[in-house]
Amino acid sequence: MTKLEKLLSQYAAYHLDRKNILTHFIGIPLIVFAIICLTAKAGFVVAGFPVTLALLIIVVSVIYYLSLDVIFGVVMAAIFAIAYPYALIITEMSMMHWFTFSIATFVIGWVFQFIGHFYEKKKPAFMDDIVGLAVGPLFVLAELVFLIGLRKSLEERMLAEAKRLRSEMDQKSIKVVNAD
Template identity: 65%
Template sequence: MTKLEKLLSQYAAYHLDHKNIYTHFVGIPMIVFSIICLTARAGVMVSGFELTLALLLIVLSVIYYLSLDRIFGVIMLVLFSVAYPFAYKIAQWDTVTWLSASVGIFVVGWVFQFVGHYYEKKKPAFVDDLIGLAIGPLFVLAEFVFLLGFRKDIQQRMLVEARKQRAEMDLKTMHTASGQ
């Protein structure tokens, strides 16, 4: 099992209900976009180009995603390249409007997340492992790619491992609830 498959499996163990996955298709992009909006305002000018905290986060994220999988990493780079100019424009709005829009998008994104986890009957993955915050966007991309019929081999290995992990989590919860 590759590192990508291991990380996706760990995340998928908290996301086996399709309603939860579908809410994540909306919630995670909103949260990521809002973070880009919030961090696109902090920057320094270098040779007439503004290097923002958002760009730094994007570069670090893409490097990480590329280290896990070239195809997914390149797709994430394309998605970030499309999103960043819009987020940067929002960051140029007056402070109240920029902050209201960015925080509003963030909050609505998390509402979608928590609605999904209501259906799943599981807490979000990042509660147990903060790497889930970085893997969430990659998981949503992978799930979309799987829906399109691609990379089914990765999906199959991920799901087998995720179901095993989920069964272990459920067993542990049952033991905890019964006081054993």
């Protein structure tokens, strides 16, 4: 099993309900965009080129995603390349409007996340493994790719492992409840 398959499977184990996945199609992009907006305000200039904290986070994220899967990494780079200029436009707002927009977007994104986990009846993956915060956007991209009919063998392997992991999680929960 590749590192990509392992990470997606671990994340998917918390995301097997279709309603939960659908809420993540809205929540995760909102959260990611809000983080880009919030961090695009902080920066410095190198050789006349503005370097923001958001740009640094994007570069590190894309390198991480490329290390897991070239195709997904390139697509994530393209998504960030589209989102980043919009975030820079948001930073041109007054401080109050920029901050209000960014925080509201962040909160709305998390509301969608928690609604999805209500359907799932499982806590978010990052509560057990902080890496889930980085894997979430990649998971949404993978789910979109699967939805349009691509990379089906990856989807099958990921789902099989996710269901196995979910079964283990459920068994641990039953043991904890019975021990009380």
